[in-house]
Amino acid sequence: MMVVFIPGDGIGPEITNQARKILDVIGSKYSRKFQYEYALLGGVAIDEVGVPLPQETIDKCMASKAVFLGAVGGHKWDDLPGHLRPEAGLLGIRKALGLYANLRPTLLFPQLKAASTLKEEVLGDGLDIMIVRELTGGMYFGDKGREEVDGDERAWDVEVYTASEIERVTRLAFELARDREGHLTSIDKANVLESSRLWRSVVEKVSEDYKDVTLNHMYVDNAAMQLVRNPHQFDVIVTNNIFGDILSDEAGMLTGSLGMLPSASLGDGNIGLYEPIHGSAPDIAGKDMANPIASIISIAMMLEYSFNMKEAAQDIYGAVKGVLDKGYRTADIMEPGMIEIGTEKMGDLIAQAI
Numbered sequence: 200m201m202v203v204f205i206p207g208d209g210i211g212p213e214i215t216n217q218a219r220k221i222l223d224v225i226g227s228k229y230s231r232k233f234q235y236e237y238a239l240l241g242g243v244a245i246d247e248v249g250v251p252l253p254q255e256t257i258d259k260c261m262a263s264k265a266v267f268l269g270a271v272g273g274h275k276w277d278d279l280p281g282h283l284r285p286e287a288g289l290l291g292i293r294k295a296l297g298l299y300a301n302l303r304p305t306l307l308f309p310q311l312k313a314a315s316t317l318k319e320e321v322l323g324d325g326l327d328i329m330i331v332r333e334l335t336g337g338m339y340f341g342d343k344g345r346e347e348v349d350g351d352e353r354a355w356d357v358e359v360y361t362a363s364e365i366e367r368v369t370r371l372a373f374e375l376a377r378d379r380e381g382h383l384t385s386i387d388k389a390n391v392l393e394s395s396r397l398w399r400s401v402v403e404k405v406s407e408d409y410k411d412v413t414l415n416h417m418y419v420d421n422a423a424m425q426l427v428r429n430p431h432q433f434d435v436i437v438t439n440n441i442f443g444d445i446l447s448d449e450a451g452m453l454t455g456s457l458g459m460l461p462s463a464s465l466g467d468g469n470i471g472l473y474e475p476i477h478g479s480a481p482d483i484a485g486k487d488m489a490n491p492i493a494s495i496i497s498i499a500m501m502l503e504y505s506f507n508m509k510e511a512a513q514d515i516y517g518a519v520k521g522v523l524d525k526g527y528r529t530a531d532i533m534e535p536g537m538i539e540i541g542t543e544k545m546g547d548l549i550a551q552a553i
């Protein structure tokens with residue numbers, strides 16, 4: 200069971216150490232032998248081998264079952280041309296691994312309700328929504344261009360989807376819903392966009408195979424509103440690339456802190472990529488201040504989706520809750536009356552609780 204760790208830049212190495220610590224503990228608790236490889240990506244790869252995504256990194260990932268990615272980027276590399284910047288490595292690795300579905304849970308632990316932008320009565324006893332965003336199609340990858348016509352400038356980005364692209368991500372979302380509360384909301388703009396009308400008809404067709412899951416459709420403008428009005432109506436959401444990009448950031452902020460948000464990217468290739476959604480946070484790098492919980496929960500997702508170890512994943516969620524219950528907080532989620540600790544200590548406490 201090969202796992203590749205890609206620490207990256209800034210706080211990347213610090214949070215990766217904590218993620219690895221947790222996988223070690225789970226390995227011994229469940230007598231599972233994880234083997235580890237380390238690989239370069241982002242600024243550190245530019246410094247060491249001259250490109251943000253070395254071929255060796257792709258090869259190592261392709262030979263693995265799961266990849267953990269810390270974070271990449273930093274001011275040092277900001278002036279490089281686009282294709283040589285650290286972030287180009289991120290898009291490159293997702294593409295190389297054929298990852299077409301991005302899973303972004305909006306998980307608000309009840310202990311951290313004060314950090315949310317929503318009112319207490321809207322939050323109830325916490326939030327647990329899974330957003331599935333299509334990752335390799337739509338207008339981010341469609342035909343784009345710019346031209347001058349009769350002295351006026353014109354630009355376009357084409358929103359294009361095939362039925363098979365929609366079907367594969369929809370199936371994945373239905374499977375997830377089946378394992379959760381059994382409810383899927385498909386978000387589109389079918390009142391205006393032809394690509395959304397195709398999206399909706401494919402989702403309807405796939406739903407024939409998932410009669411046990413309730414399906415509803417929602418226009419994206421309404422969905423943006425409903426997420427802040429009554430987020431508890433959602434269980435699993437599936438949507439296209441651009442709507443998912445925007446809605447998952449909106450939903451993420453309902454939980455209050457970037458340091459708590461994990462993600463998984465999956466495809467047909469049997470390799471999963473797991474990463475916190477935050478960046479390399481150069482402002483706090485090397486200060487033992489980064490919150491490692493997003494990375495630690497990303498490991499829980501890895502255990503669930505790549506290794507089918509749901510019980511071990513639950514152990515991690517339970518341990519995180521237990522440590523928060525005892526009042527321990529990193530600086531980003533600190534509240535009066537709590538105990539402030541650093542990255543390493545948070546990792547240690549969660550590992551001990553497991």
Ligand code: NAD
Nearest residue numbers: 270271272273457458476477478479480482483489490531
């Ligand atoms: P960022 O997510 O790195 O930081 C935004 C703010 O959140 C900062 O104040 C930071 O200190 C804080 N923060 C982030 N993660 C935290 C954590 N785990 N614990 C506590 N505080 C945390 O976003 P940015 O500052 O816009 O970007 C910094 C660099 O990261 C840029 O080079 C950007 O391109 C890159 N980036 C990388 C990824 C990625 O690797 N997936 C994602 C986003 C941004």
